[in-house]
Amino acid sequence: MTVDRKLNVVPFVSVDHMMKLVLKVGIDTFLAELAATIEEDFHRWPVFDKTPRVGSHSNDGVIELMPTSDGTLYGFKYVNGHPKNTRDGRQTVTAFGVLADAGNGYPLLFSEMTILTALRTAATSALAAKYLARPNSRTMAIIGNGAQSEFQARAFRALLGIQELRLHDIDPAATRKCTRNLTGLGFHIVECKSVADAVEGADIITTVTADKQYATIVSDNHVGPGIHINAVGGDCPGKTEISKEVLLRSDIFVEYPPQTWIEGDIQQLPASHPVTELWRVMAGNAVGRRDDKQITLFDSVGFAIEDFSALRYVRGKIAEFEMFTELDLLADPDEPRDLYGMLLRCEHALKVA
Amino acid sequence: MTVDRKLNVVPFVSVDHMMKLVLKVGIDTFLAELAATIEEDFHRWPVFDKTPRVGSHSNDGVIELMPTSDGTLYGFKYVNGHPKNTRDGRQTVTAFGVLADAGNGYPLLFSEMTILTALRTAATSALAAKYLARPNSRTMAIIGNGAQSEFQARAFRALLGIQELRLHDIDPAATRKCTRNLTGLGFHIVECKSVADAVEGADIITTVTADKQYATIVSDNHVGPGIHINAVGGDCPGKTEISKEVLLRSDIFVEYPPQTWIEGDIQQLPASHPVTELWRVMAGNAVGRRDDKQITLFDSVGFAIEDFSALRYVRGKIAEFEMFTELDLLADPDEPRDLYGMLLRCEHALKVA
Numbered sequence: 061m062t063v064d065r066k067l068n069v070v071p072f073v074s075v076d077h078m079m080k081l082v083l084k085v086g087i088d089t090f091l092a093e094l095a096a097t098i099e100e101d102f103h104r105w106p107v108f109d110k111t112p113r114v115g116s117h118s119n120d121g122v123i124e125l126m127p128t129s130d131g132t133l134y135g136f137k138y139v140n141g142h143p144k145n146t147r148d149g150r151q152t153v154t155a156f157g158v159l160a161d162a163g164n165g166y167p168l169l170f171s172e173m174t175i176l177t178a179l180r181t182a183a184t185s186a187l188a189a190k191y192l193a194r195p196n197s198r199t200m201a202i203i204g205n206g207a208q209s210e211f212q213a214r215a216f217r218a219l220l221g222i223q224e225l226r227l228h229d230i231d232p233a234a235t236r237k238c239t240r241n242l243t244g245l246g247f248h249i250v251e252c253k254s255v256a257d258a259v260e261g262a263d264i265i266t267t268v269t270a271d272k273q274y275a276t277i278v279s280d281n282h283v284g285p286g287i288h289i290n291a292v293g294g295d296c297p298g299k300t301e302i303s304k305e306v307l308l309r310s311d312i313f314v315e316y317p318p319q320t321w322i323e324g325d326i327q328q329l330p331a332s333h334p335v336t337e338l339w340r341v342m343a344g345n346a347v348g349r350r351d352d353k354q355i356t357l358f359d360s361v362g363f364a365i366e367d368f369s370a371l372r373y374v375r376g377k378i379a380e381f382e383m384f385t386e387l388d389l390l391a392d393p394d395e396p397r398d399l400y401g402m403l404l405r406c407e408h409a410l411k412v413a
Numbered sequence: 414m415t416v417d418r419k420l421n422v423v424p425f426v427s428v429d430h431m432m433k434l435v436l437k438v439g440i441d442t443f444l445a446e447l448a449a450t451i452e453e454d455f456h457r458w459p460v461f462d463k464t465p466r467v468g469s470h471s472n473d474g475v476i477e478l479m480p481t482s483d484g485t486l487y488g489f490k491y492v493n494g495h496p497k498n499t500r501d502g503r504q505t506v507t508a509f510g511v512l513a514d515a516g517n518g519y520p521l522l523f524s525e526m527t528i529l530t531a532l533r534t535a536a537t538s539a540l541a542a543k544y545l546a547r548p549n550s551r552t553m554a555i556i557g558n559g560a561q562s563e564f565q566a567r568a569f570r571a572l573l574g575i576q577e578l579r580l581h582d583i584d585p586a587a588t589r590k591c592t593r594n595l596t597g598l599g600f601h602i603v604e605c606k607s608v609a610d611a612v613e614g615a616d617i618i619t620t621v622t623a624d625k626q627y628a629t630i631v632s633d634n635h636v637g638p639g640i641h642i643n644a645v646g647g648d649c650p651g652k653t654e655i656s657k658e659v660l661l662r663s664d665i666f667v668e669y670p671p672q673t674w675i676e677g678d679i680q681q682l683p684a685s686h687p688v689t690e691l692w693r694v695m696a697g698n699a700v701g702r703r704d705d706k707q708i709t710l711f712d713s714v715g716f717a718i719e720d721f722s723a724l725r726y727v728r729g730k731i732a733e734f735e736m737f738t739e740l741d742l743l744a745d746p747d748e749p750r751d752l753y754g755m756l757l758r759c760e761h762a763l764k765v766a
């Protein structure tokens with residue numbers, strides 16, 4: 061192995077390093093800078109290789125690979141979704157990812173992405189709302205107070221200045237956990253017994269529920285004029301949150317239509333229904349919010365480019381904060397064609413030792 | 414993080430650990446046991462989720478993801494192919510992979526696969542030849558004496574008892590390297606100045622050249638009756654090694670037809686040309702070699718199931734030989750829905766420290 065160039069080595073960000081990195085940078089700064097990186101990549105959306113994620117379904121869930129490339133860098137995320145996992149103390153969703161040099165195929169970063177996905181999902185939601193919600197939005201309802209809820213709250217405060225949260229979950233313990241975690245940050249928090257209660261006076265409705273089934277969390281009577289709906293939890297086939305009536309009254313914005321039609325809330329609509337790609341709004345070639353009466357809806361499912369942006373952002377930060385270890389991941393023989401000779405030299409070294 | 418169950422941890426096999434594992438097990442035993450594991454999985458071929466690999470092409474090469482699942486386990490490999498990499502001392506092909514529990518989506522193993530891919534490719538070649546070459550085969554020509562050549566030689570000796578090697582490469586230095594690496598193992602090695610010279614008297618012709626272009630390494634006049642051709646190097650679009658005339662005289666065996674039609678030597682043939690899936694020969698529902706005059710050709714491109722088998726085999730071995738470290742890869746909050754709370758507790762711990 062060449063020690064000077066260390067071609068064998070890939071930087072690895074563990075869960076512990078990711079937490080420390082986020083905390084050293086500061087959660088608000090991290091979310092804001094991450095959103096800026098995502099925005100940068102959405103602005104150059106057409107240069108990316110795009111494909112719906114590649115899923116492998118089993119009885120209990122799905123494992124997905126989400127690759128993309130801008131021609132210079134390549135990234136992919138591995139992510140699972142297993143709703144029953146919480147029964148034995150596991151996460152419903154875990155993830156890790158790799159960023160690589162597209163020019164030579166060598167990985168540049170291997171990182172945990174369970175925490176990073178929570179952050180990028182929240183950053184993307186808040187970024188979309190920056191373009192789609194009414195500019196003076198201050199109050200957000202959060203329906204579903206599980207693992208994603210606090211990240212949504214933090215991102216919406218960091219990017220939009222959301223101050224009042226109206227929390228609701230079918231499990232009051234989840235709401236209490238969310239309130240407890242967000243206490244002391246200056247939010248005005250109202251715990252609500254019903255969806256109807258939670259949406260009362262909200263400028264933005266965020267739905268982040270976890271049921272894997274066609275559910276109607278938000279019904280027609282919950283949604284008044286001018287609302288922005290941030291629909292995060294309807295994110296796989298058969299899993300929806302927003303009633304069809306609400307969808308039909310809304311202008312709908314999506315990440316990558318071929319994937320959203322499969323996974324998003326719009327799977328309830330005929331394929332002819334018009335949707336707008338979010339990147340076009342950011343790039344200025346499509347209209348976002350037209351007026352204060354319009355209902356806007358971001359049908360978020362999570363797309364590979366957001367993970368690519370997140371890995372790109374983290375790669376820039378870990379060098380500065382030294383939050384990584386080095387993995388001996390890539391065979392690096394003295395002579396590239398002599399992979400077998402590397403084994404022989406290792407054998408010799410073991411005999412000598 | 415729960416320390417007792419260590420749900421956050423994934424075993425990691427570095428390059429160094431992989432080399433030591435292979436050497437401790439013994440190269441011949443490793444190749445034979447790996448081939449047996451691949452054979453086991455080929456026998457239950459229909460249970461696997463199958464898809465052609467998902468590639469991202471750039472000017473200089475390709476990065477591919479190769480996923481598969483048997484419903485209980487899930488595996489994928491990341492592999493690049495960048496022919497110009499050797500110019501600056503990098504490997505043309507590097508790889509790593511993950512085996513996961515399909516039932517909960519949690520990774521069970523993260524492993525280097527550059528060395529492991531070389532071993533599994535050779536093991537698959539020899540396994541195919543066990544079914545397709547004449548039973549008394551003793552002499553093999555190896556055309557292309559790069560990184561894969563010695564692994565092929567070792568696997569064919571371990572599984573078929575190949576004793577005489579006839580080596581040829583357009584670069585004589587590659588042949589010398591191959592001879593040097595294989596000296597002392599009891600092979601009778603003949604260095605040959607041409608392909609015509611190398612194939613003289615060979616029972617098996619193995620082609621493992623690296624050019625990314627339509628090349629004709631093996632022509633019609635090189636191939637006599639009864640030969641088995643192990644065509645390994647024609648493995649991506651536009652990259653072939655075997656002349657069309659030879660293909661038309663051969664009975665062709667492939668791994669997964671939808672992928673081989675894109676990547677293999679058969680990309681030169683009309684899609685109506687008959688090919689036989691190798692697993693059917695192993696399972697006994699298709700005929701392999703009929704007689705001693707027949708020319709058989711294994712158009713090897715490498716399929717995800719072979720990598721799955723390799724990861725499955727390595728997973729069984731690392732526990733026994735303790736050849737792994739533990740990576741803190743999966744966020745494991747005290748309460749599954751409280752990912753954000755895990756960040757808060759880390760913040761608290763940092764403040765206290």
